[in-house]
Each structure stands twice: as structure tokens, then as C-alpha cells.
Amino acid sequence: MEKMEKRFKRTIHALEDIFTFLSEFKKRSNIDNSAAYGLDLIVEELFTNMVKYNSEGSLDILISLERAGNTLVLVFNDYGGEPFDITKTDEVNTKQRLEERKVGGLGIHLVKRIADQIDFEYHDRRSKITVMKKLEE
Amino acid sequence: MLTIEINEKGNIVLSGRFDASQVEKAKHVFTNIKTSSVVDFKNLEYISSAGLGVLLFTQKSLNESGESLTLINMNKHIQDVFRYAGFDMIFRIE
Numbered sequence: 001m002e003k004m005e006k007r008f009k010r011t012i013h014a015l016e017d018i019f020t021f022l023s024e025f026k027k028r029s030n031i032d033n034s035a036a037y038g039l040d041l042i043v044e045e046l047f048t049n050m051v052k053y054n055s056e057g058s059l060d061i062l063i064s065l066e067r068a069g070n071t072l073v074l075v076f077n078d079y080g081g082e083p084f085d086i087t088k089t090d091e092v093n094t095k096q097r098l099e100e101r102k103v104g105g106l107g108i109h110l111v112k113r114i115a116d117q118i119d120f121e122y123h124d125r126r127s128k129i130t131v132m133k134k135l136e137e
Numbered sequence: 138m139l140t141i142e143i144n145e146k147g148n149i150v151l152s153g154r155f156d157a158s159q160v161e162k163a164k165h166v167f168t169n170i171k172t173s174s175v176v177d178f179k180n181l182e183y184i185s186s187a188g189l190g191v192l193l194f195t196q197k198s199l200n201e202s203g204e205s206l207t208l209i210n211m212n213k214h215i216q217d218v219f220r221y222a223g224f225d226m227i228f229r230i231e
Contacts, residue, residue, distance in 0.1 A: 037214040045185060045186060092223075094226075098197060101227065113221040114221070
């Protein structure tokens with residue numbers, strides 16, 4: 001099992017470093033880009049969500065990645081701030097007409113569509129999101 | 138990184154990755170689109186909800202005057218993202 005973890009500053013500008021980190025993980029874990037497309041999306045969406053909605057959080061967000069057989073396990077730790085349980089967000093109605101569609105809110109929706117399992121925990125002002133994603137064959 | 142060019146046909150050609158860090162750059166281009174246009178995804182390898190938001194905002198604005206975006210040459214992964222978002226119902230995709 002290959003596990004990597006790293007802290008990233010709470011800013012959108014950390015995304016470039018995050019994608020570099022993901023590339024390294026994919027290389028070490030023998031995950032080709034096609035098989036792990038969803039990995040980049042899940043990580044970006046959850047990270048940017050934490051940046052946007054937990055402004056009271058501590059400076060860094062800890063991202064841990066692990067390959068367990070044919071399953072990716074992604075863990076996001078966000079320290080400080082109030083809990084925001086993404087597993088309990090309202091569903092986005094993707095069948096609405098263009099005039100009714102609102103800009104925003106799609107990030108969590110996409111994570112829920114792509115991930116196989118999402119868990120949320122909150123203890124001592126620490127939010128922990130664990131996502132599991134089976135690798136595409 | 139995202140690059141945006143206008144080709145000889147007047148199509149908007151996206152290249153690279155359209156993630157949240159590229160939204161401001163994209164807005165500079167997309168907010169200036171006032172008539173129906175083609176957006177070519179042939180060199181775009183990745184898009185996230187941030188990119189979808191820019192496209193949606195543009196499509197909604199254009200729609201008010203009867204104009205729209207047509208999206209072409211998406212790779213399979215981006216097509217999947219559009220389908221998950223229900224964007225295949227509100228954009229013409231070729």
C-alpha cells in the first residue's frame with residue numbers, strides 16, 4: 001500500500017501544488033491518468049470547498065492519499081472552524097432548465113456522483129472527510 | 138494551467154486544465170462573449186465545477202438574447218462530468 005500525505009495552505013493557489021502531489025501519488029501507486037481521473041476532481045472539489053467555507057479554519061489543510069488494492073482512500077483533515085457535513089447537503093436538481101439552474105453548488109454534487117463512499121466526522125474542531133473510490137478498470 | 142485562444146474560425150479553443158485557480162482568467166474571456174460561439178475542448182484534459190460555473194454563467198447570459206454556446210471535441214472524462222452535472226441538457230454538445 002502506497003500512502004502519501006501533505007499539508008496545503010488554505011488558498012486556491014495551492015491547487016497547482018496539489019495536482020503535482022496527486023501526480024506523484026499516481027506514479028508511485030501505478031495509477032494511470034485515465035484510471036484515476038476522478039481523483040483529481042474529488043480532491044479539488046473538497047479542497048476548494050474547505051477553502052471557501054471554512055475561513056475560520058487553521059492555515060493548512062492535510063490531505064492523505066492511499067491505495068488499498070483497487071480502492072483509493074482519500075482523507076481530508078481541516079482544523080478549526082464549524083462543521084460542514086458534505087454528506088448532508090441538499091441534492092442538486094440537474095434536470096432543471098437553463099433559466100432555473102443556479103451557478104454554484106456543483107462541486108459536492110460531482111464528488112457524490114464520482115465517489116463510492118463518503119464519511120464525515122467532526123471532533124474537537126477538526127473536520128475529517130474520508131472518500132473511497134474504486135479505480136476504473 | 139488553462140490557455141484560451143481564438144482560432145481562425147472564431148472558435149474559443151481551451152487547452153490544459155480548467156480548475157478553480159483558472160476561473161478569473163477564464164472570466165476575462167467568457168464575459169466578453171455576446172453572441173453564439175463555439176468552444177473547442179480538443180486540447181482540454183480536465184474541468185472541475187469551477188469551470189462548469191463559468192460556462193453556465195455565460196450560457197445563461199447568452200440565452201437572454203437568444204444566443205448560446207456550442208461545445209465540441211470533449212474527451213470522454215469531460216463528457217462524463219457534463220452528464221453528471223446535467224449540462225448535456227443545457228448545452229449543445231457535438
